[in-house]
Structure formats: C-alpha cells, structure tokens
Amino acid sequence: MANPGGGTVCNGKLHNHKKQSNGSQRRNCTKNGIVKEAQQNGKPHFYDKLIVESFEEAPLHVVVFTYMAYGIGTLFGYLRDFLRNWGIEKCNAAVERKEQKDFVPLYQDFENFYTRNLYMRIRDNWNRPICSAPGPLFDVMERVSDDYNWTFRFTGRIIKDVINMGSYNFLGLADKYDESMKTIKDVLEVYGTGVASTRHEMGTLDKHKELEDLVAKFLNVEAAMVFGMGFATNSMNIPALVGKGCLILSDELNHTSLVLGARLSGATIRVFKHNNTQSLEKLLRDAVIYGQPRTRRAWKKILILVEGTYSMEGSIVHLPQILALKKKYKAYLYIDEAHSIGAVGPTGRGVTEFFGLDPHEVDVLMGTFTKSFGASGGYIAGRKDLVDYLRVHSHSAVYATSMSPPIAEQIIRSLKFIMGLDGTTQGLQRVQQLAKNTRYFRQRLQEMGFIIYGNENASVVPLLLYMPGKVAAFARHMLQEKKIGVVVVGFPATPLAEARARFCVSASHTREMLDTVLEALDETGDLLRLKYSRHKKSARPELYDETSFELED
Amino acid sequence: MATATEQWVLVEMVQALYEAPAYHLILEGILILWIIRLLFSKTYKLQERSDLTVKEKEELIEEWQPEPLVPPVPKDHPALNYNIVSGPPSHKIVVNGKECINFASFNFLGLLDNPRVKAAALASLKKYGVGTCGPRGFYGTFDVHLDLEDRLAKFMKTEEAIIYSYGFATIASAIPAYSKRGDIVFVDRAACFAIQKGLQASRSDIKLFKHNDMADLERLLKEQEIEDQKNPRKARVTRRFIVVEGLYMNTGTICPLPELIDDIDLISANMENALASIGGFCCGRSFVIDHQRLSGQGYCFSASLPPLLAAAAIEALNIMEENPGIFAVLKEKCRQIHKALQGISGLKVVGESFSPAFHLQLEESTRSREQDVRLLQEIVDQCMNKNIALTQARYLEKEEKCLPPPSIRVVVTVEQTEEELERAASTIKEVAQVVLL
Numbered sequence: 001m002a003n004p005g006g007g008t009v010c011n012g013k014l015h016n017h018k019k020q021s022n023g024s025q026r027r028n029c030t031k032n033g034i035v036k037e038a039q040q041n042g043k044p045h046f047y048d049k050l051i052v053e054s055f056e057e058a059p060l061h062v063v064v065f066t067y068m069a070y071g072i073g074t075l076f077g078y079l080r081d082f083l084r085n086w087g088i089e090k091c092n093a094a095v096e097r098k099e100q101k102d103f104v105p106l107y108q109d110f111e112n113f114y115t116r117n118l119y120m121r122i123r124d125n126w127n128r129p130i131c132s133a134p135g136p137l138f139d140v141m142e143r144v145s146d147d148y149n150w151t152f153r154f155t156g157r158i159i160k161d162v163i164n165m166g167s168y169n170f171l172g173l174a175d176k177y178d179e180s181m182k183t184i185k186d187v188l189e190v191y192g193t194g195v196a197s198t199r200h201e202m203g204t205l206d207k208h209k210e211l212e213d214l215v216a217k218f219l220n221v222e223a224a225m226v227f228g229m230g231f232a233t234n235s236m237n238i239p240a241l242v243g244k245g246c247l248i249l250s251d252e253l254n255h256t257s258l259v260l261g262a263r264l265s266g267a268t269i270r271v272f273k274h275n276n277t278q279s280l281e282k283l284l285r286d287a288v289i290y291g292q293p294r295t296r297r298a299w300k301k302i303l304i305l306v307e308g309t310y311s312m313e314g315s316i317v318h319l320p321q322i323l324a325l326k327k328k329y330k331a332y333l334y335i336d337e338a339h340s341i342g343a344v345g346p347t348g349r350g351v352t353e354f355f356g357l358d359p360h361e362v363d364v365l366m367g368t369f370t371k372s373f374g375a376s377g378g379y380i381a382g383r384k385d386l387v388d389y390l391r392v393h394s395h396s397a398v399y400a401t402s403m404s405p406p407i408a409e410q411i412i413r414s415l416k417f418i419m420g421l422d423g424t425t426q427g428l429q430r431v432q433q434l435a436k437n438t439r440y441f442r443q444r445l446q447e448m449g450f451i452i453y454g455n456e457n458a459s460v461v462p463l464l465l466y467m468p469g470k471v472a473a474f475a476r477h478m479l480q481e482k483k484i485g486v487v488v489v490g491f492p493a494t495p496l497a498e499a500r501a502r503f504c505v506s507a508s509h510t511r512e513m514l515d516t517v518l519e520a521l522d523e524t525g526d527l528l529r530l531k532y533s534r535h536k537k538s539a540r541p542e543l544y545d546e547t548s549f550e551l552e553d
Numbered sequence: 554m555a556t557a558t559e560q561w562v563l564v565e566m567v568q569a570l571y572e573a574p575a576y577h578l579i580l581e582g583i584l585i586l587w588i589i590r591l592l593f594s595k596t597y598k599l600q601e602r603s604d605l606t607v608k609e610k611e612e613l614i615e616e617w618q619p620e621p622l623v624p625p626v627p628k629d630h631p632a633l634n635y636n637i638v639s640g641p642p643s644h645k646i647v648v649n650g651k652e653c654i655n656f657a658s659f660n661f662l663g664l665l666d667n668p669r670v671k672a673a674a675l676a677s678l679k680k681y682g683v684g685t686c687g688p689r690g691f692y693g694t695f696d697v698h699l700d701l702e703d704r705l706a707k708f709m710k711t712e713e714a715i716i717y718s719y720g721f722a723t724i725a726s727a728i729p730a731y732s733k734r735g736d737i738v739f740v741d742r743a744a745c746f747a748i749q750k751g752l753q754a755s756r757s758d759i760k761l762f763k764h765n766d767m768a769d770l771e772r773l774l775k776e777q778e779i780e781d782q783k784n785p786r787k788a789r790v791t792r793r794f795i796v797v798e799g800l801y802m803n804t805g806t807i808c809p810l811p812e813l814i815d816d817i818d819l820i821s822a823n824m825e826n827a828l829a830s831i832g833g834f835c836c837g838r839s840f841v842i843d844h845q846r847l848s849g850q851g852y853c854f855s856a857s858l859p860p861l862l863a864a865a866a867i868e869a870l871n872i873m874e875e876n877p878g879i880f881a882v883l884k885e886k887c888r889q890i891h892k893a894l895q896g897i898s899g900l901k902v903v904g905e906s907f908s909p910a911f912h913l914q915l916e917e918s919t920r921s922r923e924q925d926v927r928l929l930q931e932i933v934d935q936c937m938n939k940n941i942a943l944t945q946a947r948y949l950e951k952e953e954k955c956l957p958p959p960s961i962r963v964v965v966t967v968e969q970t971e972e973e974l975e976r977a978a979s980t981i982k983e984v985a986q987v988v989l990l
Contacts, residue, residue, distance in 0.1 A: 094840035099816075104792045106731065107844060115847060126690040127846075129699055133682040134692060141696060167686040167693070174686045177679040184683065185675060191641040192665045193674050193865040194829040195658070200632050200947040201962075202646070202657040206639045228831060229719035231855035236721075239952075241622065256854045264753055288617050289610050301619040329614060332622045363622055370856040374684040376718065389623035392632040398947050399746045400721040401825040404862060405641075406674070410683040487691045 053315055053455045058466055058497075059532055066466045066497045070118075073468065077117030092150035114491070122472035123149050125488055128479075131158060133176040134167040136508040140485060159483065163513055165503045166487035170343040170459055171430045172508025173414050174374030184409045191405035199391075203402040211408045214415050215379050219349060220359050223388070224381035226411075227396045228403045230338060230368030231257040233378030236395035238334070239265035241364070242303050247287050249280060249331070250305040253313060258305050258336055267303075268292070274313070277321040280304070284329040302331040308340030308351040308367075312494055312502070314454020314462050316344065319355045323362075334364040342372025343459050348418050348431040354457070373414040375407045434459060434507035437514060441505050444518050449531035453500075461503040463521075463530075470528050471499045477527070482520040631930065636944075641666055644968040646942050653942035654973050656963050661909050662869075662879055663968035664829035670868045677864035685857045689846075693857040701863045704870050705834050709820060714836035715845050718858040720823040721747045722851035723833030727821055729755035730848040731841075732794050739773055740796040741765070742955045743803045748796055749954055757794075761955070764804065767812050770795075803946070803957045805904020805911035827873075830866040832858045879967050883909055886974060887965045893978035894963075899989035900981075903960065912946060912960035913981070915989075922950070925959045928988060933961060935984045941977050 083089040093116065096106065124145060132139040140159045143152045167174070177185075187207070197203035208226060215224040227233045238261030242248060246267040250258065252274045262269050270287075273279040284302070291298045304326060306317045317335070326333050337350045345353030350367070352359040359365060364386065368378045380390060391397055418427035438459045445452050451464040465471050468490065475488045490499040505514075525531050570578075605613075626633065639647045643666040646655040664670055677697060687693035698716060705714040717723040728751030732738055736757040740748065743764040752759050760777075763769040781788035797808040819837040824830045835842060845852055873879075884907045891906040894913070904911025918925050926945065933943045946962040965974075 094838070094843060096840055097816075097838070104788075104790060106792065106841070119847075127694050128692060129694045129696055130692055131696045133680070134684075134686045135682075138692070140692075164692070166691050169686045174682050174684045176682050181678070181682075184678065188674055188678065188861075189671055192643065192667075192671055192829065193862055194660075194665050194825060194831060195642055196660045196665060196826055196829070197642060197658040197944075198947065200635055201944040202636060202638060202642060202648070202655070202942065204635050204637055205642065206637055209637060229722060229851075229855060231851055232719050232722050235725075256850055260754060260850060264750065285610070285614070289605065289613050298617060299619070301622065330617060330619050332619075368856075370684060370686065374682065374686065376684055376856050376859055385625060386623050388626050388633055392626050392630055393949065395746065395750070395949065395952070396721070397632070398949050400719065401831060404831045404859075406678070406861065407683060407859060485692060 051455070055313070055315075055453050056451050056533060056535065058451065058464065059534070062466050062532055063497055066468075069467050069469060070496065073118050077113060080117060081113070092147055118468065120149055122468070122475075124152070125472060125475035128485070129154075133174060134164060134169055135175040136164055136169070136172065136506055136510075136513060137161045138164045138167075138485065140479065159479070161483070162479065163484045163509075163517055164506075165517060166485050167506075168339070168371035168504050169374065169506045169508070170372045170434055170504070171348070171374075171414075171418070171427075172506050173372070173417070175508070181410075181413070183413055184406050187409040188406040193404055193406065195402050195404060197401065198399060199397040199402045205402070205405060205408075207405050207408045207412075208402060211403075211412055212379075214412055216381060218415050218419055219365060219381050221365065221381045222384040223386075224379050225387050225390055225394070225397075226369075226377055226379045226403055226408070227394075228377050228401060230370055230376070230378035232396055232400065233366060233368070233380060234258050234336065235261040235264060236400070237366075237380055237390060238262055238303075238305075240390060240393045240395065241265075241334075242267045242301065245292070245297075245300045247299045247302045248305060249283055249287075249302065251275065251307065251310075251317075253310050254305055254307060255311075255336065255338070258307070262305065274310070275315055275318055277318055277325065280322065281325055284325060284331060288329055302329070304331050304333050306333070306335055308335055308337035309344060309455075309458050309460060311339045311460050312462065312489065312500075314452070314458040314460050316340070316354070316455040316458055317351060319351050319357060323357065332363040334366065335362055337365065337367040338378075339371055339458075339460060341367040342418060342431070343434060344457065346431070347428060348372070369407075369411045369414075372418075373411050375410040375414065377403050377407060377411065430507040434505065437505045437507065437509055440511075441503070441514055441518070445521065446533070446535075448518075448522055448525060449533045450521070450525060451533045459505045461505065462500040463503065464498060464500050464532070465530060466497060466499060466532075468499060470530065471501075473528055474501055474524060474530070477524055478520065482524070484517055484520055632947075644966065648937065648942050651937065651940065653937060653940045654969065654977065655942050655966070656969075656977060657942050657944040659826035659910065659964055660829070660966050660968075661827040661883060661964070662829075662873065663966050664827070664869050664872065667829070667869075667872065669872060670829055670865045673868035674861040674865040677861040681860040683859055683861065685859060687857070688853060688855060689857045690853060695857070695860050695863070697860045697863040697867070698857060701867050702834070704867055706836055708870055708874065709836045711820070711836040711838065713839045713842040714834050715842050715849070715852065716824075716832055716834045716858060716863070717849070717851050718832050718855060719851065720825045720831070720833040721750075722855070723823065723835060724748055724821045725751040725754065726849040726851035727819065727835050727845060728752055728794075728796065729850070730845050731819075732757045732792065735790075736792040736794065737777065738794045738796055739770060741798065741801070741808070743801045743806075743957065744796065744798060745802050746949070746953065748798070752796075764801075765806060765808060767809060770813075800908055800910070802910065803912075805908045807905055807908065824866050828866045828869045830862045830869065832862065832866070883965065883967050886967070886969060886971070887911075889971065890963070890965055890974045890978055893975065894981065897982050897985050900961075900985050909965045910962060912962055914958055914960040918958060922959060929959055929961055931988045932981070932984050935988065936980055939980050939984070941980050943981075 080089065084091045129141045130138050131141050140162050142155045142157045142159055144155055145152050195203045211226055212224050215226065216222060234257035242265050244266045248262045248267045248269045250262055250269055250271055252271050270283050272283050287299055287302055309316050341350045342348045344351055352362060363382060365381045369375045416422045420427055439456060442452060442456050442461055453462045465474055471488045471490055475486055478484045478486045486501050486503065488501045494500060636648045642658045644655055644663065646653055681695065685693045685695065702714045702716055706712060724747045732755040734756040737760060738752060738757050739760050739762060740752065741764055742761050760773050762773050800807055818841050819835055821835045823833045835845060847853065887907050887909050891902060894902050899916055900913045901916045902911060903914050915925055929945050933945060936943050943961055943963065946960050948956060950956060
C-alpha cells in the first residue's frame with residue numbers, strides 16, 4: 001500500500017529544508033524556529049507554535065538486516081511449500097473441496113505466499129480476543145497454539161488488568177457501564193437495538209436528528225449528517241460528490257476507505273507525496289493549466305483528500321499550507337478526521353482548531369465516532385447545501401440501515417461531555433490531559449533513544465521496529481512478561497522494511513501507568529536492541545513539570 | 554614486449570598526424586567539437602511544454618472556474634422531508650406525530666422490541682460499554698464476537714462465519730475479496746445496490762442475466778465456454794462466480810436454487826432485519842471464509858461491531874432456535890395479505906406469496922417516472938393518514954444499473970394480527986381507488 005521512501009518533514013520555516021548529503025528523500029528534523037505565517041487571504045494570522053515532526057531514517061545496518069530477514073524467511077517459505085507439496089510436511093491449512101479441485105484455484109498461490117509463510121508464524125500477535133471494556137486496563141483471553149499458529153485454543157485463563165496501549169480510546173470514553181451512562185440504558189429500553197430501515201424510508205428517528213444537530217454545533221458548522229459505519233461514510237459519499245470528469249488528489253498514505261471511495265467514484269486519481277505541499281502544488285498547477293489528459297478539457301472539479309492525523313505515521317496534515325493552495329487553485333478540500341477529532345486541538349475540535357483556522361474554510365469535514373467518542377459510526381459536516389445534497393444522494397442514506405439508537409445516545413452523551421453541556425468541565429480536562437500525556441510519552445521515548453515518527457502532538461505514536469523477528473518478540477514479550485497490550489503493524493499496512501509498534505495514548509492513562517509502560521519499553525528496548533536513534537537527548541527532569549505543557553490557549 | 558609495440562603504434566599515429574593534409578585535420582576537429590556539443594546539450598523537449606509562458610499559466614489559473622461542489626437540491630425533494638419516527642420503530646410506530654401500524658420496517662420476526670433481546674443488550678452494555686475502539690486485528694475482537702460467529706455457523710450449518718459491522722459493507726467487501734480484475738461474475742439483473750457496488754469495487758467482468766431466468770444464465774455460461782476454448786491459457790487463470798440473492802429485495806421473488814447448483818460456497822446475510830441488530834455476516838466453508846479475515850476491506854480496516862449489538866443478535870438467534878414455529882406463522886400471514894391485496898384496481902402485487910416483503914406497482918404506469926412516484930406517494934400519504942405506515946421503495950435513480958419501476962413496499966411481520974392485516978388491505982384498496990381513478 002504505502003510506498004517506501006515517502007517520508008517528509010515539516011520544518012519550522014517553510015523555505016528552509018535540510019537535505020541529507022546522500023540525497024535521500026527522508027530528512028532529519030530537529031526543533032526548528034517559530035512559524036509565523038500570514039495566510040494568503042490577507043488576514044494575518046500568527047501562531048507561535050513549534051511544528052515538530054520527525055521521520056528519522058534507520059541506520060544502514062538495520063535496513064540491511066531487515067531485508068536479509070525477509071529474504072531468509074522467503075527462502076524458508078519456498079522450502080516449506082516444497083515440503084508441503086510433496087507431502088513430506090503435513091499441511092494444516094484448509095483446502096478446497098475434492099469436487100472443486102479442478103476449478104481454477106480460488107486464491108493465487110503467490111498472494112498467499114506471504115500469508116502462509118511469514119504472517120502465519122507470528123499471527124498470534126493480532127486478533128487477540130479480550131473480554132472486558134477497552135478502557136485503560138483490560139482483560140486479554142489467553143490463547144495458545146499447539147501447531148505453530150495454524151489453530152488456536154483458549155486455555156480458559158484470562159490475563160487481567162493488562163495496560164491497554166492498543167485501543168483507540170483517546171478520551172477514555174469507552175469504559176464499562178457507570179451511572180453517567182444511564183441515558184443509554186433508557187434509550188436501549190425504549191428504542192431497542194435495531195432500526196430495520198434506511199434513512200429515506202422509515203429509519204430516521206428523532207434521535208438521529210438530535211445527534212446531527214449536536215454534531216453541527218460541536219464542529220461549529222452549518223449542518224451534519226451521521227452514518228452507521230465510519231468506513232462506509234467515506235466509501236459511499238465520495239462517489240456521491242465527484243464522478244467522471246473530476247480529479248481527486250489524494251495523499252500517498254490515505255486510509256483504505258478513502259482509496260475505495262475514490263475508486264468507486266470513477267474520477268481520475270492522482271497521488272501526491274505524503275504531506276508534501278510542493279508535490280500537491282505541482283499536481284494542482286498541472287491539472288488547472290493542462291486540464292484532462294488528451295482531450296485538454298477543463299476538469300469539472302478538483303477534490304483534495306487528506307486526513308487530519310495519519311495513524312500509521314503519526315503525522316498531522318499541514319493544513320494552513322493546503323488551505324492556501326486550495327484557495328489559489330479553487331479546489332475543494334475533504335478532511336478525514338477519524339483520528340484527530342476529539343484528540344487534537346485545545347478543546348478537541350480537530351485539526352482546524354489545532355491550527356487556529358475557521359472550520360468553514362474546509363469544504364467537507366468528515367470524521368468517525370469510533371475513536372474519541374467510544375461508539376461507532378461516522379459523520380460528514382459542512383455547509384447546509386452540501387449536507388442536503390448528501391441526504392438525497394448518499395448511497396448510505398438510500399440503501400443502508402441507519403445508526404442504532406443506543407449508539408446514537410452514546411455519541412450524544414460524549415459530545416455533551418466534551419462540550420461541557422453536562423455542566424462539568426471534565427470533558428475539557430480530559431482533552432488537556434490527553435495532550436499532556438501525549439507530549440510526555442513522546443518526549444520520554446525520544447530521550448530513551450527509540451525512533452518515533454510523527455508530530456509531537458499526535459496521540460498515535462509509532463515506534464519503529466524494522467525487523468520481523470523483533471516485531472513478534474516485542475509484542476509477545478510486552479504481553480506475557482510485562483502485561484502491556486501493544487499493537488504491532490507490518491507489511492502490507494506499512495512499507496516492507498518499516499514494521500512498527502503503534503501506541504495509542506489515552507486521557508485515562510494515569511502518570512503511573514505511563515511510567516510503567518515507559519519502564520517496560522526501556523527494558524524491552526535494551527533487551528531487543530531497539531534504540532536505533534542517533535539523536536539521543538539527555539533526560540531533562542524539568543520538562544516533566546506539568547505546567548510547562550500548558551497549551552497556549 | 555607489449556609496451557614496445559604500443560609505443561611503436563603511437564609513434565606511427567603521431568607521424569600520421571603530421572603528414573595529414575590541413576583540411577582533413579580541420580574537418581576532424583570540427584566533427585569532434587560537434588560531438589562534444591551534442592553530448593552536453595539538453596535533450597530535445599516536446600514542443601507543447603515550452604509553449605506557455607509563466608504569465609499565461611498564471612492567467613489560466615486565475616480564469617479557471619470549477620463547478621460548485623454540490624449542485625443545488627430542490628427544497629421539496631422527498632428525501633429532505635422524510636418521515637421522522639419518534640420512539641422505537643416497532644409494531645406501533647409514531648411517524649410524524651401520528652401513531653400507525655408499521656408495514657414499512659423490516660422487522661420480520663418482531664424482535665425489535667422483544668424484552669429478552671433488550672435485556673441481553675443491556676447486560677452486554679454493563680460489561681463492555683458501547684464501543685470497541687479498534688478493528689478486529691487490534692484488540693477489537695471480543696468474546697461476544699467469537700460467540701456470535703460460532704452460533705451463526707451452527708445455525709446456518711456451515712463451518713465458519715465472519716461478521717461485519719455494517720450490513721451494506723458485508724457483501725460489498727466479500728465480493729472484491731475473491732473476484733479480481735480479469736475474473737468473470739454472472740449476476741442477476743435485479744441484484745441489490747450493495748452487490749453492484751461490490752462488483753464495481755472488484756473491477757471484474759460482469760455479465761448480467763435476466764432475472765431468475767436460468768435459461769439465460771445457461772446461454773451465457775455456454776458462450777463463456779466457447780470463449781474459453783478459443784483462449785485456453787487465459788481460461789485457466791480466470792475465476793468464475795455466480796452471485797444471486799436468496800430473496801430479492803427489489804422484486805420479492807426467490808431464486809431457483811436447486812436448479813442453480815448443488816452446493817453453495819458463500820452465503821452472505823444481513824443481521825439488520827430479522828435479527829434486530831446491526832451488521833451482517835458471511836458463512837461457508839473455512840477455506841472460503843478465512844480469506845476474508847485478511848482481505849475483506851470492511852472487516853480489516855473498520856472497527857468491529859459494538860458488543861451490545863452482537864449480544865442482541867445472539868439472543869435473537871436463541872429466540873429463533875427456541876420457537877421455530879414463528880416461521881410458519883409468518884408464512885401464513887404473508888399468504889393472507891397477498892391474497893387480500895389481489896384485485897386492487899390499478900395496483901399489482903409483485904413478489905412471491907410467501908415473501909414477507911413485496912411490492913405494489915402501478916398496473917399501468919404513466920409515461921414519466923416522476924409522475925408514477927408522485928401517485929404512489931399520494932397513496933402512501935393517505936394510508937398514513939389512516940394510520941397505516943407504508944413506504945415507497947427508494948433507489949438512487951442515476952446510479953442503479955437496472956432501475957426497478959417505482960413501487961410501494963409492504964412488509965409483513967409476525968406481530969401484525971389478522972385483523973390488522975385485513976384493515977391494511979382494505980385501506981390500501983380504498984385509497985388506491987380514490988387516487989388512481
């Protein structure tokens with residue numbers, strides 16, 4: 001999916017790039033100067049924010065060893081396949097029915113090669129079942145395999161109180177029932193669980209209307225519409241907005257749902273380098289000046305697809321620059337704030353608030369309720385005519401069942417909590433706690449010497465592991481020895497040589513939990529030799545003082 | 554020895570240089586300079602790229618005007634003024650402030666307000682909270698999901714089942730997981746929109762056959778066979794799939810399964826209708842289903858189903874297994890209303906007699922679809938006034954491949970009493986007579 005070598009860096013000064021002498025595309029970044037930027041629309045807007053993003057390159061020996069590891073794995077894979085074909089080794093995988101053996105094979109052999117020989121060896125690190133709410137601590141069901149991960153069985157034991165660094169629980173709103181959830185219980189008892197009809201037919205409940213009004217108020221836009229699934233929000237609404245004869249400019253590392261939506265729409269898709277405004281500008285210029293290929297007709301419209309926070313890289317979109325480009329070239333902007341709504345910005349309103357911009361300047365604001373609100377579903381918000389159009393033409397409104405009422409109630413409750421409409425300031429405190437936790441966690445990890453990607457304010461922290469063997473060892477060690485649940489990601493969700501562990505910091509992680517995790521990471525890092533960074537900073541205890549993390553607003 | 558010969562050759566060359574005529578040397582010199590110039594000059598660019606000056610480019614950028622992001626929508630479009638349901642969408646539904654009997658929601662087994670289902674969901678809410686905060690691969694797999702998959706596999710008598718968190722996404726993710734570019738899919742014309750989107754995402758060749766016409770399908774298959782024989786190498790790597798619906802939502806008819814095949818590879822279903830929950834599932838042999846765990850896009854890249862909805866589905870399955878008698882009751886009610894609605898002047902019943910969701914179409918349609926839709930909406934509105942909640946079947950007119958004619962969809966549920974069914978039938982008859990006269 002993602003191309004290797006697509007890393008970029010946002011420096012403090014826009015016209016100053018530090019290039020590495022070997023001419024690689026990756027650039028090292030250390031803290032740069034203060035950004036003062038006047039926006040192109042003439043309104044001067046200054047913000048004294050340090051934008052610090054880093055995508056450090058791995059030392060050469062690590063890359064060499066990683067590729068060697070994959071090479072050895074592949075060779076062994078061929079050997080095992082050979083043995084299995086000739087019956088020397090027992091084949092544990094499911095096979096096609098006898099009657100259908102002479103059909104064309106259902107799966108390409110090569111497609112499955114990676115799954116069979118590399119993924120299968122370490123697949124106990126994924127799909128781990130849990131049996132409690134995904135709060136800051138959770139219970140993992142223990143499972144073992146007797147045949148090298150081909151099948152699993154549950155021993156019946158439960159590993160209790162594992163620290164959860166894997167679930168997207170940014171504001172800590174996904175927790176087991178407590179009295180504040182009484183409204184959800186009431187809604188469940190009155191409305192039931194299902195709706196059994198689409199929005200256009202008999203499926204619009206008063207709860208949906210209430211929710212949509214509240215979402216619009218939260219985001220400070222004119223109107224909003226909600227859908228039952230976040231993935232489907234993208235894949236069913238982008239085709240409604242653009243079609244043949246339109247151009248989509250999509251970031252290299254966009255999520256599968258955005259890519260699927262773009263493909264289903266039938267528009268022409270061009271990809272620009274991750275978070276790279278120069279690449280985007282070049283594409284925009286070419287598109288406006290030269291029009292459609294071959295016929296030279298002008299494009300009907302141009303839509304830029306970006307995400308607020310990219311979950312695999314931990315980077316935050318360079319919104320001010322993209323807005324400037326958008327205004328100059330009259331393109332439309334679609335931001336997917338799945339990972340940044342509720343988590344980024346002084347009051348949790350997303351990337352527009354983070355950069356101090358007006359949400360009306362973005363044409364389509366999309367987000368999901370799964371991550372910060374502890375529910376499920378997605379929304380699209382923007383001007384009233386956009387939302388009205390989607391109400392009529394969205395595939396989801398016509399053919400898919402609407403959102404379940406207790407889920408809608410949970411989102412309403414979470415929104416009221418964050419906005420402070422329930423009468424307390426706890427929501428705001430949680431947003432600020434999340435920011436503090438994020439900064440602390442990232443700072444400590446960088447000081448320990450790990451390679452961390454991304455913006456210092458992004459709550460998703462990717463820690464690079466590179467080698468496939470270390471990926472498995474890291475995940476297993478952290479769960480079994482240290483009782484910490486982590487998520488590791490490898491190919492194909494990341495480039496082949498950049499397997500990583502991904503931590504999701506939550507507002508409900510206490511300082512003690514974070515310290516436990518950091519200690520465990522320190523030990524594991526030493527054990528597995530993961531501290532690749534060449535920019536080790538000395539520990540400065542005065543930075544851990546909470547007051548220094550107060551946000552500017 | 555070698556160096557001596559080399560030196561000797563060199564001496565000869567120098568001598569030749571001295572002895573050559575001047576014009577020869579000058580010519581050679583010019584040629585050498587020319588070669589050096591060609592080597593170092595830039596490559597020849599295509600004419601068009603260098604045609605526009607910077608100023609012209611800036612002008613083009615200034616002048617370009619895109620279309621508006623969304624075209625304006627007329628204010629009286631029916632979708633903007635849809636029915637708002639206050640309270641639960643159960644048997645007695647409150648639509649736009651009026652209490653009606655629900656003939657529009659797909660609540661076939663009446664489980665939407667079943668207290669056992671609600672209790673199970675509540676127990677799950679107390680233990681797990683609401684959301685799962687992650688996809689199945691990253692700590693989003695709860696024991697309820699595994700339970701539900703086991704129960705569904707047992708219920709459908711297959712080896713394995715996989716659940717999705719959205720009904721539409723189930724089939725739309727399952728099809729592209731198996732069928733890729735270059736494969737061939739034979740699909741019925743009346744297939745629903747979700748199947749169409751799945752096929753579009755898979756980029757395979759699509760061959761449509763006439764609705765429920767097995768002869769047409771056979772003809773297409775035979776044509777394909779002839780094609781294969783022309784190009785056997787390609788045929789060996791092209792997979793072929795047949796996609797049919799069990800009960801077609803667009804027509805209310807059933808596919809002739811026994812004629813079609815002897816064994817089914819994949820069954821995909823929706824938990825949002827009879828099972829009173831949200832989401833969908835696929836079931837079949839492990840060989841087939843396991844593949845979706847890594848390549849079903851709606852499964853891998855999306856958060857898992859909230860546990861309270863999974864618990865509700867499990868309880869619904871329990872109820873279905875405990876009283877299998879309700880299916881017979883439902884069938885009987887379908888037959889009753891089907892018979893009662895025959896013979897309405899102006900409307901014809903489309904669908905099998907035992908299908909719980911069938912359509913009422915205009916017998917003679919006026920030339921324009923808009924006019925038809927308006928007539929049917931009139932009927933629906935007047936029935937609503939008489940406390941019978943109905944709805945028109947909604948489609949995205951520009952996006953459907955084979956757009957079905959406009960119709961009113963009537964849904965039969967177990968909870969409707971015989972008397973209510975009679976009342977509904979007579980109301981529709983009266984209203985139709987008034988409107989379509």
